[in-house]
Amino acid sequence: MIKRFTIRRLGPADLERILEIEAASFGREAWDRNLFAEYSRTCGDLFLVAEEGPRNICGYMITCTRGGRRRGQAELVSVAVDPRARGRGAASALMESTLRRLRRRAITRLSLMVKTTNGAARAFYEKYGFRKVRRVPRYYEDGADAWLLKKGTDAFF
Ligand SMILES: CC(C)(COP(=O)(O)OP(=O)(O)OC[C@H]1O[C@@H](n2cnc3c(N)ncnc32)[C@H](O)[C@@H]1OP(=O)(O)O)[C@@H](O)C(=O)NCCC(=O)NCCS
Numbered sequence: 001m002i003k004r005f006t007i008r009r010l011g012p013a014d015l016e017r018i019l020e021i022e023a024a025s026f027g028r029e030a031w032d033r034n035l036f037a038e039y040s041r042t043c044g045d046l047f048l049v050a051e052e053g054p055r056n057i058c059g060y061m062i063t064c065t066r067g068g069r070r071r072g073q074a075e076l077v078s079v080a081v082d083p084r085a086r087g088r089g090a091a092s093a094l095m096e097s098t099l100r101r102l103r104r105r106a107i108t109r110l111s112l113m114v115k116t117t118n119g120a121a122r123a124f125y126e127k128y129g130f131r132k133v134r135r136v137p138r139y140y141e142d143g144a145d146a147w148l149l150k151k152g153t154d155a156f157f
Contacts, residue, residue, distance in 0.1 A: 005090055007097040010040055010047040010060070017057045018049070025080035029141070039064070039077065046074070048097055050081070050090040058085035061094035065107055074102055074153075076112040079121075086120075095128055102153045110153055113139060113146040125149055 010018070015036060022030045040047055043064035050059040059081035065074045076098070081090045102110060113136065114121050130149035139146035 005093040006051040007048050007093055010049055018060050021080050021082050024083050050094050058082045059090040063098050073109040074107045099153050111150045116145045
């Protein structure tokens, strides 16, 4: 089967494109360059991009692993796909690559926060077996609530 997306780590030349996808996806709530640069420094091994054809980045996913008492756990901190490229499996390819990489590092638990009103993202996470842990009131800057979701990283989701 021909793979539609190539998944690889973020490179220094990719940041401009990530900022475009971010602005198109989150508008006024988009993260800025400094925050992405910080994630690239601290979580760069799991800051992944999806390419649909050569040099055509259409999405990204950032996951950070934890240390100390929370060793073996990771947090999916953000994912976004260019609105023009949605519904074709880019986020799924990013998730599957992330889960494979986590398993290789013996990370067994993955958590994330999602806006309770974000239907597309909630359906996406549900498809991958994430389960609701609890509702977190006013988690976002605009006052919106979040769901804390979790799943195991095993292959059978
Ligand atoms: C959520 C998001 C990343 C999904 O990206 P995508 O590449 O379109 O997702 P995929 O094509 O891989 O879809 C995988 C599954 O997610 C679900 N899904 C994706 N978009 C959906 C939508 N609009 N409505 C309902 N379910 C949806 C479906 O279950 C889908 O599986 P299917 O194709 O078998 O039906 C994308 O909509 C996005 O970038 N949204 C804006 C940013 C955002 O909200 N990020 C999450 C922050 S927590």
